Amino acid sequence: MGKVYVFDHPLIQHKVALMRMKETNVKDFRDLAREIAMLMGFEATRDLELEEVEIETPICKTRVNMLKGEDIAIIPILRAGLGFVDGMLELVPNAKVGHVGLYRDPETHEPVEYYCKLPTDIGKRKIFVLDPMLATGGSAVAAIDFIKKRGGKDIVFMCLIAAPEGIKALQDAHPDVDIYIASKDEKLNENAYIVPGLGDAGDRLYGTK
Numbered sequence: 001m002g003k004v005y006v007f008d009h010p011l012i013q014h015k016v017a018l019m020r021m022k023e024t025n026v027k028d029f030r031d032l033a034r035e036i037a038m039l040m041g042f043e044a045t046r047d048l049e050l051e052e053v054e055i056e057t058p059i060c061k062t063r064v065n066m067l068k069g070e071d072i073a074i075i076p077i078l079r080a081g082l083g084f085v086d087g088m089l090e091l092v093p094n095a096k097v098g099h100v101g102l103y104r105d106p107e108t109h110e111p112v113e114y115y116c117k118l119p120t121d122i123g124k125r126k127i128f129v130l131d132p133m134l135a136t137g138g139s140a141v142a143a144i145d146f147i148k149k150r151g152g153k154d155i156v157f158m159c160l161i162a163a164p165e166g167i168k169a170l171q172d173a174h175p176d177v178d179i180y181i182a183s184k185d186e187k188l189n190e191n192a193y194i195v196p197g198l199g200d201a202g203d204r205l206y207g208t209k
């Protein structure tokens, strides 16, 4: 079973609290998403592979460890996952970026796919799937299904807020995937929104409501 890592770092907790507040405006919400992605990404990239390369310091030649940056793919689930991309790219600027477009049907809450474009060599890459919200888990499960069907193997899922129902659904469907969560919330409401949550992440990120 993949690990579930819930962050207890005070900076992350503080920034998530700011994002939850209904009076936080679009610009601050976006800035906070980028900052939290960086802080979470720092831990989620702990297992990245290094390669030894020879360099020359002003003193002498030496061998040092450097990231195999070209082996990473970042895949936001549209729309709200886009809010995490810039923060992750600050950490791994050479990563390739794929996109999976999904929205939840407002009646059934089932995910509907409308877009999927991934790096052609996705099977060789360590993949970070990004979405701020893991509610029923339907979107994350479907996105990872698509990515696996197209050859993706080594997958990590990163989200801001998760409901217990979503964590279970994702673990049941994809037990090989590690899950990084900034905050684990209480439950889902009757509309499958996370309680207390932060509302609709896409709308808050783009000011569409």
Ligand code: PRP
Pocket: 077, 078, 079, 080, 081, 102, 103, 104, 105, 109, 111, 131, 132, 133, 134, 135, 136, 137, 138, 139, 140, 166, 192, 200, 201, 202, 203
């Ligand atoms: C939100 C969120 C996730 C999904 C989570 O997207 O960004 O993708 O809901 O819910 P689930 O775990 O129950 O599937 P939404 O469908 O609102 O689309 P948007 O990002 O385009 O606003």
Ligand code: URA
Pocket: 133, 135, 192, 193, 194, 195, 197, 198, 199, 200, 201, 202
């Ligand atoms: N999608 C969101 O954006 N927020 C929720 O609380 C649940 C799904």
